[in-house]
Amino acid sequence: MRLDKYLSQATGISRKDIRRLMRRDDVSVNGMAVRDPSLHIDPEADEVCLQDQPVEAPGHRYLMVYKPVGYVSASDDPTHPTVNSLVDLPRQDSLHCCGRLDIDATGLVLLTDDGQWSHRITSPRHKLAKSYRVTTADPIEPEAVATFAEGLKLHGELKRTRPARLEILSACEAVVELTEGRYHQVKRMFAALGNRVLSLHRQRIGPIELDPELAPGDYRYLTESEIHSILP
Template structure:
């Protein structure tokens, strides 16, 4: 990413910038410019040849347009949204992303409809795979609230691995940190279907609240409210190896 920004200091024509960022053809971009739908640093412009830098504030129909290149986003997923690009029953997390071509973003690890917390999205498929592939062992931390008290022996059970209903193999070792009678942090390096809920079910308990706090070294920004998102920093992107 640093090399991209070094190159971009040379500046880029506005029509090329918009075309590469949004996927619209230059002909379509020029029509939008003619209609006054584009602004740069607060000023409406119709000049397709205007040269813009990486830190320019470009809006298309009032929505921010990021510089060309891969996008990396953290979203605070609210309850009631599904981690899908399309769903006929519930609103999707990508519907919260007010960017062109948001429906083409990869969702890096899904959360249940009633689970809240950190969701990562990107246009970089290889980066998404490094997060979701079990061989990379990217730790994901969940804050769990349970219906019944969590026994101390559950720590060893999670570390040893549990047999889940309809599964042939035990879960991989997971870290359980008990915070109070009904609250704990669970760190997983795999992502089976409803895994946290099924692990607690396997020890005779029930999850009543589930929230993902981090993925690898990337922590949910405490400044974000449910439904809000921001772009990842270079350091956060590069933390995924």
């Protein structure tokens, strides 16, 4: 791969600016300053540094973000702050959310630039379970457990929801596990029972759980085991 292409893809800096940095001897390969942007390098074998800092080979990135209230699950929005804006990384705009989380909800959002990986999360065909902690306005009736397990009709829809697991924690608190992602689904399921969701927090997507060390607005890279846990 050409050196300028490698650096541009890895850092998000334009090739024009990369060449400017090279003229200032800010780029080195295996410890030697390089000014030739067309130099071909081996990403697996050569050590490339920018301003004395190693530059990792460009590749797919996988992150978890603790979304706070008020942020939208999008890379760009004209009126609200986005989940992407919480991530201070090069090529931030190349990352996309693996599914949506309501603006007033909190919790786990996964970001990546790997389309195939995110498809396994978002495609209904894979039936990847997602877990939410819910607080409701009114007490949750015990019969709701069976209703969720059977599936129920949402307002304006003909097809029942897939069976969902409801675990009642206290009078107005529960954990809901779904294997589909209809629009505002958790809120609409409780609305169908005459109840209202006051708070919604996603704590797990498939086998990936929100890191308890993260505070709202924080993020971290996924571990290799977390990444591969989504793959077939």
